[in-house]
Amino acid sequence: MSQTSARVAMVSGASRGIGAAIATRLAAAGWTLSLGMRTPRPGEGFVHAYDADAPDAEAEWVAATIERFGRIDALVCNAGVAMQKSVVEATDADMAAMLQVNVLAPQRLARAAWPYLTASGRGRVAIISSLSGLRVASANSSAYAMTKFAATALAHGLRHAGWDQGVRATAICPGFVATDMAMAATDTDPALMTQPDEVARLVELVLDLPNTASVPQIGVNWRVEGQF
C-alpha cells in the first residue's frame, strides 16, 4: 500500500444526480476520488461497488480505498432513497428501507473511515441530508423527513466526536434539487430547482475550509418558505 499525496475523498451514490455532480466538481478541484456505486461504471476516479443494503459493504469499500490510496481525508455520504409517504402510511418495511440507506449506512461508513479521517488532521464529512432534515414541509414527505432528521443528527454527532482530531462534519440540507429523486416527487419545472452542481459547490467549499471555519449545517432552497 502506497500513500498518494493528493487528498482522498469517498463519495457514495456517485452514479448519477447529486453524487455524480460532486464527483465531477471534486475531481476538477484536484481531489483523488474513491467513488461508491451500486453498479460500477467508469467514473472520475477509482470506482468500487457499494450497495448500502449489502452486508459489510462499508468496511469493504473503505478497505479497498486504503489499499488503493493509503489515506482518506473526506467522506461524502450522498446515496439516499425517498418515498412519498406520511408517517401514518409508512410501514415498518418502508422505514427500515429508508433508514438503512439514509442513516445506518452513512453511520457505518463514518465508523469504518474514522481511523483515517482522524489521522488526516483535517478530516471532512459531508452528509447529504435535506431541508427535510431540518423541517417537515408536508405529510407526504414526513416519513422521509424522519430519516433525514437522523442524518442531520449524524453530521452533528460526528462534528462533536471528531473535533479534537480535526474532523469537521457538515449536514448539507437542500430543498428540491433537479434529479430523478425530485422529479419523482413533484411536477415542478426542474429548471427552477437547485441544480446538482450548485450542491456540489457547497460540498467542495466545506471540504476545503480550514479547521477554524467549521460549518455545522447548510440549508439551501430553490424557493422561499418560512425561515428557509
Ligand SMILES: NC(=O)c1ccc[n+]([C@@H]2O[C@H](COP(=O)([O-])OP(=O)(O)OC[C@H]3O[C@@H](n4cnc5c(N)ncnc54)[C@H](OP(=O)(O)O)[C@@H]3O)[C@@H](O)[C@H]2O)c1
Ligand atoms: N433531489 C432532491 O430534491 C434532494 C433534496 C435534498 C436531499 N437530497 C438527497 O441527496 C442525495 C442524492 O440524491 P439525488 O437527488 O441525487 O437522487 P437520485 O438521482 O435518485 O440518486 C440517488 C443515488 O443514491 C444511490 N443509491 C440509492 N440506493 C442505494 C443503495 N442501496 N446503495 C448505494 N447507493 C444507493 C443511487 O444509486 P443507483 O444509481 O444505483 O440507483 C444514486 O446514485 C440523497 O441522499 C437525497 O436524499 C435530494
